Amino acid sequence: MTEAPVTAAVVGGGTMGAGIAHVLLAAGSRVTVAEADASRAADARDAVAASLRKAEDRGKLDRTAEELLAHLSTVDTLADLPPGADLVLEAVPEDLALKRRVLGEVARTCPNAVLASNTSSLSITALAAGLPGERVLGMHFFNPVPVQALVELVTHEGLPATTLATVRGYAEALGKTVIEVRDSPGFAxxxxxxxxxxxxxxxxxxxxxxxxxxxxxxxxxxxxxxxxxxxxxxxxxxxxxxxxxxxxxxxxxxxxxxxxxxxxxxxxxxxxxxxxxxxxx
Missing domain, CATH: 1.10.1040.10 (N-(1-d-carboxylethyl)-l-norvaline Dehydrogenase; domain 2)
Structure with missing residues (x-):
């Protein structure tokens, strides 16, 4: 039986980040969303709440939106992410330098977490360079995340099969169908x-x-x-x-x-x- 990560974090609370937080919460995870400042963090929480309430109104949740929101927290600095996180998903804009900086900080703050990038096209090998590559992979969700069934997992040469299997289990616990793709420009x-x-x-x-x-x-x-x-x-x-x-x-x-x-x-x-x-x- 697949299980969602117990403790997860999402860096970037925009459209994709909020959607990813939604599906993690709905699957039973405790979730922290990190944004650049307090105002953006509050906006991210509002977006997740609105998404969950819409899903509740449509009968798509096993628990109420308010019950799930009790497991959501927000921070405005990466240093405040939960150090015991199982999975951290990066969902910041498609800028290689920005993503590498974020993943580098997260790798230090959350020493045991799998580090997943929601990039839709950037090289995972390049993102993992200089980082603990055995913990880094691509985990590409599709918009709108609560509705779209697909997650594209992107591998690289330094990724152990055990890490890939763990993240596949996480994705399947979110109700997603997984495809596995070798790191290549634009993936599949x-x-x-x-x-x-x-x-x-x-x-x-x-x-x-x-x-x-x-x-x-x-x-x-x-x-x-x-x-x-x-x-x-x-x-x-x-x-x-x-x-x-x-x-x-x-x-x-x-x-x-x-x-x-x-x-x-x-x-x-x-x-x-x-x-x-x-x-x-």
Whole structure:
């Protein structure tokens, strides 16, 4: 029988971090969310609470939201993370230097924890360099975390099979289906998802079809729950551009971002979070 970590921490309380905290709490873990300051920490707690209450209203929880929130704490410095944590998930922005700094501090504060990064594209080998690599791996969740069934575990040469098995058990205890992927640019999901998303943008740029019709074609013709352009809006055009630029450097010209994507990001049309991307929100 798989079990969730008894004590877990999440560094970064944004959309992904709050969602990860939600599923950990729902699975019975005690959870600490770390943010950059007290105001952001309070916002993170509010986001987790709102998510849990929504799940409770829909009959998705075994206990009340308030009972689960009693096991949530927040801190505004990594030094205050629980030293006995079993699992620490890093969910800060996609910046290699930032993630390495966070993981380095967490490795010292939580000496026995597995250190998991929610990165969607950065090299786990690079993240683990100079750290206790036997404790570091990728644990890529998908948005919205409480709803999406998949977790992508990303391995590297220094990761013991026992650590991978432990984290697979944690993910399965959260109700997730696990795939295992060797460390490679974009892993499996981002590499494929970005490739389709970029081609959809090129098709829109070339006037092949409207955004709505491109997305409808993929939904009804290929069974996608959401079309690639609406998904790009949900992820954030700036995030997709950053990943595409990374993959272009690593894998070549087929991932070169279309000018339409660059122009929309430059004009502040970032998708749902700004109210406009390829669609109006």
């Amino acid at each position: 999901t981002s590499r494929l998802g970005v490739a389709v998303g970029l081609e959809a943008i090129r098709m829109l740029e070339d006037g092949v079809a409207s955004a709505e019709d491109i997305d409808t074609g993929m939904r009804l013709g290929y069974g996608w729950p959401m079309g690639p352009l609406r998904l790009t809006d949900l992820v954030g055009l700036d995030v997709r551009l950053s990943i595409a630029e990374h993959l272009s450097r690593e894998l070549g010209d087929r991932f070169t971002p279309p000018e339409l994507l660059r122009n929309k990001v430059a004009s502040g049309e970032l998708g749902r979070k700004t109210g406009r991307g390829f669609f109006d929100w």
